[in-house]
Amino acid sequence: MQPFTAHTATMAPLRRSNVDTDQIIPVRFLTRPTVEGYGENLFNDWRDDPDFVLNRPEHAGATVLVAGTDFGTGSSRESAVWSLTGWGFRAVVAPRFGDIFYGNALKNGLLPVRLDLGAVEVLWDLAERDPATRVTVDLQDRTVSAGGRSWTFPIGEDDRRRLLLGLDDVDLTLRHLAAIERFEATRREGLPTTTRGDLGGLLAR
Amino acid sequence: MAGTTLAEKLWRSHVVPTGEAGEEDLLYIDLHLLHELNTPVAFDRLDRAGRRVRRPELTLGTEDHNTPTRDIRRQIEDPAARHQVQLMRQNCERHGIPHYRLGEMGQGIVHVIAPELGLTHPGMTVVCCDSHTTTLGAFGCLAFGIGTTQVEHVLATQTLPLRRPGDMRVTVDGVLPAGSTAKDLVLALISQIGTAAGQGRIVEYRGEAISALSMESRMTVCNMTVEAGSRAGIIAPDETTFAYLRGRPHAPSAERWPAEEAYWRTLRTDPDAVFEREVHLDASTVRPHVTWGTNPAQAVPLDxxxxxxxxxxxxxxxxxxxxxxxxxxxxxxxxxxxxxxxxxxxxxxxxxxxxxxxxxxxxxxxxxxxxxxxxxxxxxxxxxxxxxxxxxxxxxxxxxxxxxxxxxxxxxxxxxxxxxxxxxxxxxxxxxxxxxxxxxxxxxxxxxxxxxxxxxxxxxxxxxxxxxx
Structure with a gap:
């Protein structure tokens, strides 16, 4: 995973709330077998509108997305994150995020930044008034700074450490393989396996 | 000290002791469900890292999203969709994961087949790369949707590092009027509490109206729990749960059943447990509902x-x-x-x-x-x-x-x-x-x-x- 320490860039102001993952990447583009290429279809259907923020030349090259509350709600599709990173975004700022999206972002080096709506509105105004305004998102001291203002954002310490170092979760967990095996030895024997067998009793009663 | 919620009990019983203190627990996963849409990348990464599937017999695959519903014998027209189904079959075959193919008995929507196969026993942890995995909380399972990176992690380790969500409770008293269904109940609920009320939380449903619901209806309620932003929904198991499971293909055997049922009966929230948020709904006021907007909270009664x-x-x-x-x-x-x-x-x-x-x-x-x-x-x-x-x-x-x-x-x-x-x-x-x-x-x-x-x-x-x- 690409580590995230600090990032300075221009912003794309997305003045919308409840941006669900179906809008971020419509389901019909979910059939790619690898993570590459999803950026092409980021906000695919909204990009029909020439005034949509990602179509506006003054916001070209922006790599920090600033959105309204409840960004990334809905489906678990990690391609919502891959489409944002594929486009070039490194961070998304919003007052609240969908739970699964938030976790997926952290696992792909896309920093989800929770700031209250007041701060988001300041960033929207800055980016709209002067699209060249640069914002700095600093994970080391958990701050967002732009236009002479600065805000602190919350993030779990485990998440922060993994993101700063770009650590692979699976490697971290496999250090505990012996503990996992000990746990497995204590699992209750009545728990099911998925091994296929007789399908008698499948139909409802 | 306050008592413990059912969700917390299930969580604690699945924490692998690693000796490392942190905000996250390493949670053991009892059942991992897969479908063809969100998983090819996970297998691709697993293969590139040279890792194997640790517990294929705790993993199950199906085909549901891309598949035709009319002429199921003809080739899938969209080449990308066809390729995804082929990849799903190859990945499951190569890693020894049981899999149900289009058109065969057992196949269907992942959240529908797992219960009807009797794979969702109370007290289990269940994950799937699909947000509507919350459906399976109807069985007193801790069931939630995950992302593709997490799929790879579960395939490789049968665990997930996670922070324990908070607890919320929805008590639904009263009796649903004739003509109103579980769908109306959950639409009415979401229209009241909004699409973010459950964020970072597991919602336990209880009360007279919930107890009266069939397993199918309970699944409808838990299914839409995610539309209120929740991580999971859960309903304590009872006679209705046991009756649904008895005799299903992966239900406990007759010899094993009494011990399992005795354990399942212990899966309840303590009377003095404290929830971050409590919501009450009177089922007798729930009329048929319909949405008018573009998120599930934008709903009104049909009249x-x-x-x-x-x-x-x-x-x-x-x-x-x-x-x-x-x-x-x-x-x-x-x-x-x-x-x-x-x-x-x-x-x-x-x-x-x-x-x-x-x-x-x-x-x-x-x-x-x-x-x-x-x-x-x-x-x-x-x-x-x-x-x-x-x-x-x-x-x-x-x-x-x-x-x-x-x-x-x-x-x-x-x-x-x-x-x-x-x-x-x-x-x-x-x-x-x-x-x-x-x-x-x-x-x-x-x-x-x-x-x-x-x-x-x-x-x-x-x-x-x-x-x-």
Whole structure:
């Protein structure tokens, strides 16, 4: 995973709330077998509108997305994150995020930044008034700074450490393989396996 | 010290002791479900890292999103979709993961087949790369959706590092009126608490009205829990749960059953447990509901009208409402019952089980679909389809002018060929009325199976009692 320490860039102001993952990447583009290429279809259907923020030349090259509350709600599709990173975004700022999206972002080096709506509105105004305004998102001291203002954002310490170092979760967990095996030895024997067998009793009663 | 919630008990019983203190626990996963849409990348990465699937016998695959629902024997037309199904089969075969293929008994929507196979025992942890995994909390399981990176992690380790969510409780007292269903109950709930109330939380449902629900209805409620933002929904197991599981293919054997049931009976929230948030709902006030907007909280009773955004005090909600009405092509004050539809979809992991098909058939018996209305009826599994045929429901549907199709997600996810055209309007028994969800530019009204069936007959949104006898 690409580590995230600090990032300075221009912003794309997305003045919308409840941006669900179906809008971020419509389901019909979910059939790619690898993570590459999803950026092409980021906000695919909204990009029909020439005034949509990602179509506006003054916001070209922006790599920090600033959105309204409840960004990334809905489906678990990690391609919502891959489409944002594929486009070039490194961070998304919003007052609240969908739970699964938030976790997926952290696992792909896309920093989800929770700031209250007041701060988001300041960033929207800055980016709209002067699209060249640069914002700095600093994970080391958990701050967002732009236009002479600065805000602190919350993030779990485990998440922060993994993101700063770009650590692979699976490697971290496999250090505990012996503990996992000990746990497995204590699992209750009545728990099911998925091994296929007789399908008698499948139909409802 | 306060007591413990059921969710916390299940969480603690699955924490692998690693000796490392942190904000996250390493949670053991008892059952990992896979479908073809969100998993190829996980296998691709697993293979590139040279890792194997640690517990293939705790993993199950199915095909549901991309698959056709009509002629299931012909080749899938979309090459990308066909490739995904092929990859799913290859990945499962190569790693020894049991898998149900399109059209065979056992196959269907992942959240429908796991319970009917008897794989969801109370007290288990269950994950799947699909947000509607919350459905399975109806069995007293800790069941939640995960991302593709987490799929890779579970495949490789059978665990997930996670922070324990908070606890929320929804108590539903009273009795649901005749004509109101679990779908109406959950739509009414979400319209009250909003799409973010459950964020970072597991919601436990309890109360007289919940206890009275069948397993199918409980699954409908837990399914839509995610639409209130929740990580998971959970209902403590009881006699209804045990009766559903008994005799199913992966249920405990007769010898093992008493010990399992005795354990399941211990799975309850302590009386003095404390929840971060408590919500109360009186079931007797729940009327049939329908959504008017583009998120599931934008719902009103079917006998209501499209609300006027101008009356909304909260500016974020007002702007969302204005935008939604623009997309939906609706004017404030319009009676919901006067809204005509082009299509009706009955299916999805929310409402495609046998009980849902029976509800639809009860309305459709002796009636016909209105001219010009396209009805797509898709059972949740091949077993549900078989059951419907055994009960003669297929004939009821055929007489009404509706074909009983094969199992899949169909026009809920709209990633196979079942899609609604731009500007077309559907009454749909699904879970998401997002912009473009059922097809680019398509307009969705979420309803119960009974309302969907009545709407198919009338050609406009309506309840069964609105139809002429």
């Amino acid at each position: 209501g009208v499209v609300p006027d955004p101008a009356t909304q005090q909260d500016s974020v909600l007002r702007q969302a409402a204005e935008r939604a009405l623009d997309y939906m092509g609706l004017a404030p004050g319009t009676a919901m019952r006067e809204v005509p539809v082009d299509a009706v979809f009955i299916g999805s992991c929310t409402n495609s089980r046998i009980e849902d098909l029976r509800q639809a058939a009860d309305v459709l018996r002796g009636r016909r679909v209105a001219d010009g209305v396209e009805v797509i009826l898709v059972p949740g599994s091949e077993a549900v389809r078989e059951q419907a045929r055994a009960e003669g429901l297929d004939e009821v549907f055929a007489a009404a002018g509706i074909e009983l199709r094969h199992a899949g997600c169909s026009m809920c996810a709209a990633v196979n060929e079942d899609r609604l055209g731009a500007g077309r309007r559907a009454a749909s028994t699904t879970n998401r009325n997002y912009e473009g969800r059922q097809g680019k530019g398509a307009r969705t009204h979420l309803v119960s199976p009974a309302v969907a069936a009545a709407t198919a007959v009338a050609g406009h949104l309506c309840a069964p009692e609105d139809l002429e006898a």
